Amino acid sequence: MPSVGTSFDDKIYHVVAYCGLTLVWLLYIKPIKKKRLYVIICLSAIFLGYILELLQYFLNPNRTYDTYDLIANSIGAIFGTLIAVKINVYKLN
Template structure:
């Protein structure tokens, strides 16, 4: 049952992330930290990489986690550039790129570890 909804959930999450990255967001809740934006980026890309890594069994093809990690980080890079080019209210931020990459790494590693645990 869960396997059947992973692909649509991954696609929907990706589209939502793309839209949220390109529109002007108002009234984003504060976490009370000076790094709220970076935390949001890490969480968003952790979810992205986790969903896509879980969608494709990484042990059927061993390179899937690497592909998911790089594509998730690349999407973060493209969206940062598009924010700068498309929306005058959004800006390019190198630290956002780092946060996106960290999130992609965390999500991929968590999904791989869950799959390793399932195999034991």
């Protein structure tokens, strides 16, 4: 991956990846008025990040569990959800 030039490049990549993942999930579905589905998909992305962190910790001895990765994943999922909500609001009008 190209370096952004900071000491936390990895966390920036996590935010961008989970923002994109959540955007794709939410924009794939039809524009909806049910806010509950947005919350479910956002929480699903966060849960996926948690499961992947646990799997890499337990299955790969060369990888470590990082709470900051989980925080970055969660921030990305929330940003992706907020962006998708704004985009879908415009589609509904």
